[in-house]
Amino acid sequence: MDSAEHSGTGGTAGPGRRTRYVLVGTGNRCEMYIRSLLDDHADVAELVAVGDTNPGRAEHYRRLAEEISGVRIGVLDPAELSRTVREQGIDRVIITTPDWTHADYICETLHAGADAVVEKPLTVDAEGCRRIGAAVEETGRHVVVTFNYRYSPRNTALKDVVRSGRIGTVTSVDFSWMLDTVHGADYFRRWHRQKENSGGLLVHKSSHHFDLVNWWLADSPERVFASGGLRFYGRENAEARARAGAPGHDVEGGDPFALDLRTDERLSRLYLDHQHHDGYRRDQDVFSDGISIEDNLALVVDYARGATLSYSLNAHSPWEGYRVAVNGTEGRAELEVVERAAVLPAGGGSPVDPSVTVGPHRGGARSRGERLTVQRHWGAAEEVPIRNGAGSHGGGDRLLLADVFRGPGEDPYGRPSGYRDGVAAVAVGIAGNRSLESGLPVRIAELDLGAAAGAHRSEVPA
Numbered sequence: 001m002d003s004a005e006h007s008g009t010g011g012t013a014g015p016g017r018r019t020r021y022v023l024v025g026t027g028n029r030c031e032m033y034i035r036s037l038l039d040d041h042a043d044v045a046e047l048v049a050v051g052d053t054n055p056g057r058a059e060h061y062r063r064l065a066e067e068i069s070g071v072r073i074g075v076l077d078p079a080e081l082s083r084t085v086r087e088q089g090i091d092r093v094i095i096t097t098p099d100w101t102h103a104d105y106i107c108e109t110l111h112a113g114a115d116a117v118v119e120k121p122l123t124v125d126a127e128g129c130r131r132i133g134a135a136v137e138e139t140g141r142h143v144v145v146t147f148n149y150r151y152s153p154r155n156t157a158l159k160d161v162v163r164s165g166r167i168g169t170v171t172s173v174d175f176s177w178m179l180d181t182v183h184g185a186d187y188f189r190r191w192h193r194q195k196e197n198s199g200g201l202l203v204h205k206s207s208h209h210f211d212l213v214n215w216w217l218a219d220s221p222e223r224v225f226a227s228g229g230l231r232f233y234g235r236e237n238a239e240a241r242a243r244a245g246a247p248g249h250d251v252e253g254g255d256p257f258a259l260d261l262r263t264d265e266r267l268s269r270l271y272l273d274h275q276h277h278d279g280y281r282r283d284q285d286v287f288s289d290g291i292s293i294e295d296n297l298a299l300v301v302d303y304a305r306g307a308t309l310s311y312s313l314n315a316h317s318p319w320e321g322y323r324v325a326v327n328g329t330e331g332r333a334e335l336e337v338v339e340r341a342a343v344l345p346a347g348g349g350s351p352v353d354p355s356v357t358v359g360p361h362r363g364g365a366r367s368r369g370e371r372l373t374v375q376r377h378w379g380a381a382e383e384v385p386i387r388n389g390a391g392s393h394g395g396g397d398r399l400l401l402a403d404v405f406r407g408p409g410e411d412p413y414g415r416p417s418g419y420r421d422g423v424a425a426v427a428v429g430i431a432g433n434r435s436l437e438s439g440l441p442v443r444i445a446e447l448d449l450g451a452a453a454g455a456h457r458s459e460v461p462a
Helices: 030-039 056-069 078-087 099-112 126-139 153-164 206-217 235-243 263-271 272-278 392-406 419-440 453-456
Strands: 019-024 045-051 074-076 092-095 117-118 143-146 169-178 221-229 295-302 308-317 320-328 329-339 368-378 382-384
Touching: 019 030, 019 078, 030 045, 030 056, 030 392, 045 056, 045 078, 045 206, 056 074, 056 263, 056 272, 074 078, 078 099, 092 099, 099 117, 099 126, 126 419, 143 392, 143 419, 153 320, 153 329, 153 368, 153 392, 169 206, 206 221, 206 295, 206 419, 221 419, 263 272, 295 419, 368 453
Parallel strands: 019 045, 019 092, 045 074, 092 117, 117 143, 169 308
Antiparallel strands: 169 320, 221 295, 295 308, 320 329, 329 368, 368 382
16 A cells, blocks of 8 residues: 555554554544554554544543543543644544545645544545545555445455455355334434435445455456435425335334334433534434435446446345445355344334344344355355454454554455545446436546545455
8 A cells, every 4th residue: 555545553652652643523433443543452542532523422431431441531621633643643543524625624634644443434525535636645645444344354354355366256246135113214314314424335335346346356346336215214205105004114103214222222312412513403203304314225336447336235124234246256255244123113122223234143044144156157156264353343444453552464355444445435326326316337546535435446355
């Protein structure tokens, strides 16, 4: 990788000094970083402060961090980020804020003299890509984008199959992602429901998936054609189903699409207790007005070396998981993952917290699990073993966080990712959104994403 993209180290602290961090954005996602930094990597990393525009949530995580570490943790005013970086000698800023703010915080961090660690997606639009690329070039600082799906053993196993040449040269990829009526619905309750905030699911969620394809193929996307729309959630869709006499959503007198934060202690303490600070509602009605993102999406993506991706996303599936088929000149690889086999009525085992993707291990004929199969031409299918570790995503999150906080070692799979990888991932979604607007195919080169877009794949070994 370009040295301006990824430093190859866990931080910029000198010998004998721990890398000093601040974290901006104290929503649900940040806890993973706080616990890992203070538990597993406290010998090399130091959390100086946490910050959020909502002071209640910032205080919630400040207390949690102090309980874990036993030392005083400060509260950062995000408006004072640059001054804090300079005066406190901060080496790295972890950014887990809403998507539309990423470009602002990344650029401010780099110009203040620190490196940035940012949750996917890198940013939501072409302007953000250009600004981040310019800031990297001007400052020489580093940006790490945390694509944890790369580290999941099942996805690494598929990468190993493709790079080994067992199925020959890749000609096409079929990729279907199913978000269920717990997890999928949740994007329509939160700030994600407005496209200007998240870029829609093509950017916020699917950038994970496009990054996987870019990484599996070690190739660059060039042209995108998209189709889709809001076909299930939203007031108009609900009313149309009611007029058509479709069954209602009541289950034992309750609405299974309604999220009652009071029934989940963690979500209540994090969001409901602090709603008065900024008026943000974590539990909006998925069948209300004001939703501008799509819940059904399909794309065709052409790659530089000739492969074609056909991709679909459904956000109201009865089960959660994905299916990938990679076709090659010498065979085919298939990966099927069932993360939640069914969404059951109240009391049936489905979680209240939609971020939890474990649930019933069986859903009628469907079982939770994963399977990778390879079949060469003129041969029988063979199952490829997947060796999972402890923790979420088959132990993948622990591997990612070790790379973030300690620095990546030699990795034959090239899993650590920098801002160029982030641009390549969001490029597909940004082009897809443009295609949805125009009804025409869109060439990524025409989006003006900055120098990073065109140079990306030549810097990553196949």
